Amino acid sequence: MRWGMAIELKRCIGCYECVLACKAEHFLPPDIFWNRVLIGESGKYPTVTKLIYNVRCNQCADPACVKVCPTGATQQREDGIVWVDEDKCVGCRYCMIACPYQMRSMYEDGNSQYFPGQELTEHEKVGKELYPHQPGVVQKCVFCKERIDSGIAAGLTPGVDREATPACVISCPTKAIHFGDLDDPNSEINRVIKEKHGHPFHPEFGTDPSIYYID
Amino acid sequence: MIQIKPYDFMVKYQQQKDWIGGRGNFIAFAFFLGGISGGLYMAAAYFDSLLGMFVAWLLSLLMGVSYMAHLSHPFRSWRMFMKPGTSWIARGFIFIMLFIGLTTIQLILSQWVPEATAAITTLKVLAGIFAFAQSIYTGFAVSYVSAIKVWNSAIVPILFVTCGLSGGLAILLAITMGGDHAQLVALENVIRVVLIAFAIIIGVYLWNTTYSSTAAKEAVKRLVGGSLAPLFWIGVFLFGIAIPIVMSVTTYFVGVGSSGLLITAVVSEIIGGLALRFAILKAGMYTPLLPVD
Ligand code: SF4
Ligand code: SF4
Numbered sequence: 001m002r003w004g005m006a007i008e009l010k011r012c013i014g015c016y017e018c019v020l021a022c023k024a025e026h027f028l029p030p031d032i033f034w035n036r037v038l039i040g041e042s043g044k045y046p047t048v049t050k051l052i053y054n055v056r057c058n059q060c061a062d063p064a065c066v067k068v069c070p071t072g073a074t075q076q077r078e079d080g081i082v083w084v085d086e087d088k089c090v091g092c093r094y095c096m097i098a099c100p101y102q103m104r105s106m107y108e109d110g111n112s113q114y115f116p117g118q119e120l121t122e123h124e125k126v127g128k129e130l131y132p133h134q135p136g137v138v139q140k141c142v143f144c145k146e147r148i149d150s151g152i153a154a155g156l157t158p159g160v161d162r163e164a165t166p167a168c169v170i171s172c173p174t175k176a177i178h179f180g181d182l183d184d185p186n187s188e189i190n191r192v193i194k195e196k197h198g199h200p201f202h203p204e205f206g207t208d209p210s211i212y213y214i215d
Numbered sequence: 216m217i218q219i220k221p222y223d224f225m226v227k228y229q230q231q232k233d234w235i236g237g238r239g240n241f242i243a244f245a246f247f248l249g250g251i252s253g254g255l256y257m258a259a260a261y262f263d264s265l266l267g268m269f270v271a272w273l274l275s276l277l278m279g280v281s282y283m284a285h286l287s288h289p290f291r292s293w294r295m296f297m298k299p300g301t302s303w304i305a306r307g308f309i310f311i312m313l314f315i316g317l318t319t320i321q322l323i324l325s326q327w328v329p330e331a332t333a334a335i336t337t338l339k340v341l342a343g344i345f346a347f348a349q350s351i352y353t354g355f356a357v358s359y360v361s362a363i364k365v366w367n368s369a370i371v372p373i374l375f376v377t378c379g380l381s382g383g384l385a386i387l388l389a390i391t392m393g394g395d396h397a398q399l400v401a402l403e404n405v406i407r408v409v410l411i412a413f414a415i416i417i418g419v420y421l422w423n424t425t426y427s428s429t430a431a432k433e434a435v436k437r438l439v440g441g442s443l444a445p446l447f448w449i450g451v452f453l454f455g456i457a458i459p460i461v462m463s464v465t466t467y468f469v470g471v472g473s474s475g476l477l478i479t480a481v482v483s484e485i486i487g488g489l490a491l492r493f494a495i496l497k498a499g500m501y502t503p504l505l506p507v508d
Contacts, residue, residue, distance in 0.1 A: 091287025
């Protein structure tokens with residue numbers, strides 16, 4: 001089993017809903033983003049193309065971050081998800097340096113809040129209870145592994161059932177993001193990648209990403 | 216430093232910020248201290264300077280302190296031994312610990328049990344190997360990062376070792392100043408050779424890196440003609456190469472140099488070594504994920 005995503009670039013309207021859904025799902029502190037929408041342009045007037053790429057950790061099959069981590073805090077599960085054991089991370093930042101996609105963030109200030117000088121919002125208060133983030137350690141997208149694990153335990157199928165599927169995928173209003181098992185030849189995601197010629201982002205980085213993009 | 220706005224993230228060339236600036240400065244210091252400590256120990260063991268080996272040991276301890284200051288969770292640092300199979304930081308941590316351990320025993324024996332020559336020689340050889348490892352691993356930790364093209368060069372470890380050796384030799388020169396005249400002459404001769412080698416290696420590195428990729432070329436441009444040019448030309452070139460070479464050549468023609476000249480050369484060499492680590496780390500840039508026109 002290897003979880004993966006396929007993102008249809010032509011469907012993405014750059015609305016940032018996936019970014020906000022991720023922020024809300026994991027109670028991410030200010031300045032921390034587990035996914036982003038990159039917006040750029042290529043070409044020259046009058047033939048300019050607008051580029052909108054929704055990016056997050058690629059859950060690489062050959063992850064640079066896992067190799068360089070001296071403590072074993074960054075690790076890879078059997079289903080391919082790369083995650084950080086916060087209790088083991090020393091904060092050396094080698095993994096941040098090594099990720100060619102720059103998809104890792106250091107949570108520096110444990111007291112940061114969205115509205116400094118004011119009371120924490122209800123969402124922040126709940127987040128501190130439900131999803132506490134350790135300061136001084138590295139964090140990144142984990143493909144909502146909690147949703148996947150609890151979903152599978154409840155007999156659900158990630159990528160098919162909403163409760164077992166990453167928050168960014170189910171929040172996308174244009175259904176630009178597909179999720180599923182890359183190792184299953186009959187999965188929906190494999191069909192989409194095959195039919196629409198999905199390709200990884202910057203395969204030359206050599207980390208074998210599990211996210212595919214469809215032009 | 217290039218100021219990246221949130222909407223520029225990975226859309227433009229982006230300087231690495233994690234191993235420079237704030238707490239990240241300590242890793243540059245640690246790499247510098249590891250280099251000169253290793254270089255000094257190798258030189259001191261060769262010229263049999265007990266004081267030199269002791270200073271190398273102290274510098275290695277300082278390197279450890281600098282490393283700890285770099286970590287957000289220093290009390291978990293024991294975990295850094297866990298993955299020597301794949302991580303250069305884990306390997307380096309082991310090298311530092313072994314170097315400090317072996318040198319401690321060797322220094323104790325050399326000072327208080329000097330008749331144990333066989334044990335002292337064995338320990339010197341072993342500690343010398345780990346001194347070299349401690350010096351070169353800092354280069355491998357950097358050059359292993361394939362994401363940063365300007366670092367991803369086989370020349371970086373050689374550059375760091377040569378720089379560490381020249382700094383170590385300079386410190387040894389300061390330590391032995393006023394001592395045995397023949398040893399001083401021999402040291403100066405070695406320093407001349409190492410300095411010239413250092414200058415050549417920097418030149419080859421920059422030339423070679425320029426042609427390795429666009430991101431590396433951008434980084435070299437920033438180093439030699441952009442925002443990092445003052446650090447490179449004044450710190451690395453003037454202090455690290457030009458002044459020490461002029462001093463060395465002067466002492467070659469006038470015999471062993473005056474203390475003033477030598478001290479200037481030593482201080483200049485140390486500033487140059489530190490500037491090199493900062494310059495290389497600051498030059499690290501990521502290739503944008505979206506095409507750049
Ligand atoms: S995208 Fe970066 S952080 Fe994610 S698995 Fe790959 S190398 Fe690691
Ligand atoms: S910062 Fe943490 S997760 Fe990253 S390499 Fe260091 S110990 Fe590993």
